[in-house]
Amino acid sequence: MPAAPESEQLLRSAHLRVTRPRLAVLDAVHEHPHADTGSLIADVRRELGEVSHQTVYNALRALTDAGLLRNIQPSGSAARYESRVGDNHHHVVCRSCGAIEDVDCAVGIAPCLTASDDHGYAIDEAEVIFRGLCPTCSSASITDQNQSPGRDPHVR
Amino acid sequence: MPAAPESEQLLRSAHLRVTRPRLAVLDAVHEHPHADTGSLIADVRRELGEVSHQTVYNALRALTDAGLLRNIQPSGSAARYESRVGDNHHHVVCRSCGAIEDVDCAVGIAPCLTASDDHGYAIDEAEVIFRGLCPTCSSASITDQNQSPGRDPHVR
């Protein structure tokens, strides 16, 4: 009697062995999209008790390679993962707190994938990252005049 | 009698003190666009003799903050820098060897900067990264059938 039949099925259909750490990692990413590796490790341990960080790294790698997760690496942050895969969506990243939100492609799928000059590259993916201030940081920087701007504040 | 009057002028107009390391860093990035920090350190040392890595990091930070350089961070690679700034261009990155080329925005400036749903963010920049295989790696992977795919080969 498996706790999360769906996750288990996902693993099996990807020809991956079903293990407790992998199930926990999969669930953690589903529950906290865009979470970084550190907090995912914490989530998994909260769920299962002590689990080595190596195991979480291994699981993230395996799940990503299998196409079950997607890896994103905003500048200046540890690797982050999300479970929305294969749907051509992009991200907004807050310059101040590092928060991330999903954004659907502005102009449909095709235009985003077309480079003006591909330099002979066989391009198979286009990633778009929007940067700016999230609502919270935005209002904070108006209110709080004497804060130091931009140098990663309340990131966790 | 300055060696590179232009670079010196650039620094002065950005209200930065003119030092030999900074001039060398500026020149190195101009000569090798998209170079990573490691090779820039090597370039600077080739030019000036021993220079601490910290100095190069400081210079890159200062020049980037001043808007004289732009920082890009492809996943899985050290930070890279380029001197084309303020002209809204993007990049193609080779999945295999990590090579980077500039790409002008496919659909003009405005569409690229427009997110379908901005989630309340005050967006000020949109970055596009195209991924695929460069001509060299592309033909190599056709010829060389038994190569292991994707796990960063001849990166340096």
Next chain:
DNA sequence: GAAGAAGATTTGATCGATTCCAAAAAGCTG
């Protein structure tokens, strides 16, 4: 449902990129 082989997890070391720090040196202003 037990045994064996392939694959996962643990443990602990190691690495590469980057940052922190205090002291010494160099650039700029008057």
Next chain:
DNA sequence: CAGCTTTTTGGAATCGATCAAATCTTCTTC
């Protein structure tokens, strides 16, 4: 050229991620 500020040095420390060997699980097969 004197003095103040900013940079550079050199070394240690941090952080995220990877490597490697030994041990333990899962899946397969009988």
